[in-house]
Amino acid sequence: MSQSTDDVKRILYVQTSGTEAPERSATVFFLAASAAAMDVEVGIYFTQLGPTLLQRGTPETLRIKKVGAPLAHFMEQAREVGVRFYVCQPSLDLSDLKMEDLIDGVEMIGGAAFNNMALEADRVICF
Amino acid sequence: MANVVIARTLDCRGLVCPLPVIKLSKAIKSIAKGAILEMLTTDPGAVPDLQAFQKQTGHEVLDQSQAEGVFRFLVRRTK
Numbered sequence: 703m704s705q706s707t708d709d710v711k712r713i714l715y716v717q718t719s720g721t722e723a724p725e726r727s728a729t730v731f732f733l734a735a736s737a738a739a740m741d742v743e744v745g746i747y748f749t750q751l752g753p754t755l756l757q758r759g760t761p762e763t764l765r766i767k768k769v770g771a772p773l774a775h776f777m778e779q780a781r782e783v784g785v786r787f788y789v790c791q792p793s794l795d796l797s798d799l800k801m802e803d804l805i806d807g808v809e810m811i812g813g814a815a816f817n818n819m820a821l822e823a824d825r826v827i828c829f
Numbered sequence: 830m831a832n833v834v835i836a837r838t839l840d841c842r843g844l845v846c847p848l849p850v851i852k853l854s855k856a857i858k859s860i861a862k863g864a865i866l867e868m869l870t871t872d873p874g875a876v877p878d879l880q881a882f883q884k885q886t887g888h889e890v891l892d893q894s895q896a897e898g899v900f901r902f903l904v905r906r907t908k
Binding site: 735 | 850854878882
């Protein structure tokens with residue numbers, strides 16, 4: 703998310719669930735995509751178990767319901783409209799993940815950058 | 830609203846949230862400023878979603894109607 707102070711609205715989502723709870727994995731992408739479609743600048747910060755959703759190979763195989771599209775479908779919807787994905791090192795460590803294990807395009811930030819984003823966002827929404 | 834010129838029709842029938850709004854967002858940028866887009870959708874949340882879209886983006890919902898489960902919106906690109 704950019705640091706400018708123009709009149710663009712910003713929402714920062716925080717995703718704390720991962721592959722252990724497929725039913726909790728898709729909502730953030732639905733809502734983030736909807737916000738971005740309304741010209742809101744949107745980021746999703748994956749922390750705690752959230753980064754497991756970004757592990758290469760996972761989005762294509764994780765299904766929210768037994769019948770239905772895999773998570774990759776909803777993730778791509780969000781990315782197509784400009785939603786950005788962020789992780790931080792400690793939450794990767796928690797699941798023994800490295801940046802190179804993740805899908806392309808994920809951005810690494812730290813705690814200071816996260817808090818700055820939260821302060822500059824119009825809303826922060828946690829899942 | 831019988832005499833409006835429709836620049837493009839966006840058929841979202843059968844698609845569910847959040848696809849109609851995502852497609853609307855892309856489609857509205859594909860027509861000229863001031864032009865009008867017709868959107869057809871069966872998404873039951875479409876009316877409040879289009880109101881929100883108008884409020885946040887400034888693109889104007891000129892007309893809305895519903896027939897046989899299909900919502901029809903006319904949206905003018907304003908910027």
